[in-house]
Amino acid sequence: MKKALLGVVSVGALLAASAAYADTKDKKIALSNNYAGNSWRQAMLKSWDKVTKPAVASSVVAAADAYTTSENQVTEQAAQIQNLILQGYNAIVVNAASPDALNGVIKQACDAGITVVSFDGIVTEPCAWRVAVDFKKMGRVEVDYLTKKMPAGGNLLEIRGLAGVFVDDAIHSGIDEGVKANSQYKIVGSVHGNWAQEVAQKEVAGILPSLPEIKAVVTQGGDGYGAAQAFAAAGRPTPLIIMGNRQDELQWWKEQKDKNGYETMSVSIAPGVSTLAFWVAQMILDGKQVPKDLTVPFLQIDQADLEKSLATTEKGGVANVEYTAEDAAKVVAGAGK
Numbered sequence: 001m002k003k004a005l006l007g008v009v010s011v012g013a014l015l016a017a018s019a020a021y022a023d024t025k026d027k028k029i030a031l032s033n034n035y036a037g038n039s040w041r042q043a044m045l046k047s048w049d050k051v052t053k054p055a056v057a058s059s060v061v062a063a064a065d066a067y068t069t070s071e072n073q074v075t076e077q078a079a080q081i082q083n084l085i086l087q088g089y090n091a092i093v094v095n096a097a098s099p100d101a102l103n104g105v106i107k108q109a110c111d112a113g114i115t116v117v118s119f120d121g122i123v124t125e126p127c128a129w130r131v132a133v134d135f136k137k138m139g140r141v142e143v144d145y146l147t148k149k150m151p152a153g154g155n156l157l158e159i160r161g162l163a164g165v166f167v168d169d170a171i172h173s174g175i176d177e178g179v180k181a182n183s184q185y186k187i188v189g190s191v192h193g194n195w196a197q198e199v200a201q202k203e204v205a206g207i208l209p210s211l212p213e214i215k216a217v218v219t220q221g222g223d224g225y226g227a228a229q230a231f232a233a234a235g236r237p238t239p240l241i242i243m244g245n246r247q248d249e250l251q252w253w254k255e256q257k258d259k260n261g262y263e264t265m266s267v268s269i270a271p272g273v274s275t276l277a278f279w280v281a282q283m284i285l286d287g288k289q290v291p292k293d294l295t296v297p298f299l300q301i302d303q304a305d306l307e308k309s310l311a312t313t314e315k316g317g318v319a320n321v322e323y324t325a326e327d328a329a330k331v332v333a334g335a336g337k
Helices: 011-018 039-057 074-086 103-111 135-149 166-181 197-210 224-233 247-260 273-285 303-311 325-334
Strands: 028-033 063-068 091-095 115-119 129-132 154-160 185-192 216-218 266-268 293-295 299-301
Touching: 028 039, 028 074, 028 273, 039 063, 039 273, 074 091, 074 103, 091 273, 103 115, 115 273, 129 273, 135 166, 135 216, 135 266, 154 166, 154 197, 166 185, 185 197, 197 224, 224 247, 247 266, 247 303, 273 325, 299 303
Parallel strands: 028 063, 028 091, 091 115, 115 129, 129 293, 154 185, 154 216
Antiparallel strands: 266 299
8 A cells, every 4th residue: 555654642742742843832723624424524524633632632722623614605604704813822733625725815815813724624824834635646647557557548527526625626737647648548428526425426326328338437535435326326337436545435436346346546644634734733832843735645555555555444434644753753754855
């Protein structure tokens, strides 16, 4: 498995570190999250709690509260961030509904002396920090895999994420670039699955009757199992479907592998990137020098890694990596190298 740095959070380690972080024991950090309607976002919030609650309990920081808007709406998240500014948080960690539409309120936060760290759905406002994977490369990796497994090419169905979100545009850009570089592939249909299995299944089922034979499905995560169910319900041959590290996808993949040797790969950003963003915010509040842009590896699962990855992924969850303060320091130290 190709993965980001893996850290095991322990209260003891946090207590040992707390003396070094004395300057942040009175600091409050908030998470502003724009969406929680799929398993990845739920796992992301769970990782945040798993890491930040011990940090608060051991006085590394005074608070690390999470807030999620009810809808993926820029206006609602902007209002949420304005409320966090008024509540006196020292840092706001943001998973943004838009890369640029929140820039105004992000600048307001910075002007008020608040540290802003965006992750996953990053922002372009220069005063903010950004923690992200190379989503464009992630999309390109999918097509590169197809060139090895299906060198003759064929028709592709693309399942995209949430429309208008940076992540969706970036992954799509990588897939599009890969297809343009390999003319044996043709995208004959595209739907938005919102990174949710139920939505993906419904949207794929709706478009399938109008599509020719599909050789492979390129995805963004949280849509592979839904796509497989749609093809099965339509009585159509199961194509090669790129998976997105969700437990239901990995379980379905293993069942098909055991039954008929089905082969694919799985790739996504680890939900625990929220914990890296937390520690980055804490480091900045502690006066550490942190580059404005940090890139972390995406989490890729190959055929040989399937059983091991499935065994360590909880039911209904997502294959994950969480970060300790020491992991975050290593990421920062390695930036630009």
